[in-house]
Amino acid sequence: MSQDLPTTSYALLGLLSFGDRLTGYELKQRSDRTLRFYWVSPAMSQVYTELGRLTERGLVSAHDDTSAPARPTRRYQITATGVRELRDWLGTAPVEFPALKHPIALRLLLGHLVDPHTTQTMLEEYIEALAERRTDLQAVRDSLETNDADPDLFRFPRMVADWGLDYYEGERRMVIELIRRVTGEGMDPSPRS
Amino acid sequence: MSQDLPTTSYALLGLLSFGDRLTGYELKQRSDRTLRFYWVSPAMSQVYTELGRLTERGLVSAHDDTSAPARPTRRYQITATGVRELRDWLGTAPVEFPALKHPIALRLLLGHLVDPHTTQTMLEEYIEALAERRTDLQAVRDSLETNDADPDLFRFPRMVADWGLDYYEGERRMVIELIRRVTGEGMDPSPRS
């Protein structure tokens, strides 16, 4: 009942389903470590808006941090209702095909408008950006490896991280291939007589 | 001058940079065959809105189809100014890192909330969806292969299509691996005594 939340709401709710209580700030940090790589890490302001909505609907409960200084620090926890609705969503909502916004592919499409060197540089810079991202994600993956009490708690986050790492690796290989094609193809396939 | 259009505007403008005049309807079809796979194929209504804006700014010109019946059929063509601004954008605008919205990865992350069979089914359905997409993209790629007059005109679209096909293939392989992990892992690694 009362379905129809945006996916990002369920995503944030999902991040609260690992058994701990987080502040809005911490939830944002967690989404930077997870959602960022395969969904969207919402802006701080959005996280607070979403927590407000989830609280209203009783999917999370807010506990004002006693020992609070002046401004109240709130910790949010998923409720039994929240878990139920999340499970319900996972079980019934149609699963969309992934949506990709890939500015590099878009620019490569328009390669006929710029000189090959610009395209080559763009692809090389993309490889660097990819390496950085990969490093970030590897750090996340490493932190999921060694887990305390429950070794299965992060089993699925591990899989998702491995998926991401594999994607970055495939992307790297293909972009190297594309650089070859941009620089090589149509450039004197065999020396003209 | 007068930068600051949304990327989708430039994308549509770019689709008009291959030397032909299109109606709004045809432009939508072209974006379904190209942008869809690595950007976003805007809704019809958005295409018309965008064409209006581009016309206002003089980046495309509209030619009312004489031999028009009642409702005017307009064909749009990129202008010299349009080409200049597009080149300028390609040369100067910062290149964002790709943004991915991957509902399957998001759901896999929350695998601890559903039974393994549901997750397995989801991944298997994803493989099917992937195969469909791949077929669509392969058809596009094939249509770019044999080109009439200018064999280099679709050189970059070909590269982008190949990139997409490679991505789908990598995705397929990894999802198969993930299914193995979901069904196998933690399931009696060695028969208990």
Add this chain to the structure above:
DNA sequence: TGTAGCATGTAAGCCGTTACATGATTGA
């Protein structure tokens, strides 16, 4: 002493969607 990080929110506005409205042409 001042900067970075922790912490919470409101307001304005952009980008794009779905729903709605309209009508001609082609082919089963």
Add this chain to the structure above:
DNA sequence: TCAATCATGTAACGGCTTACATGCTACA
């Protein structure tokens, strides 16, 4: 004759961003 496709647009509104506003705490 009826459905699909071609063809063009407006209105409402959803989801998210950036900019703005506020203030504490820890540390260099």
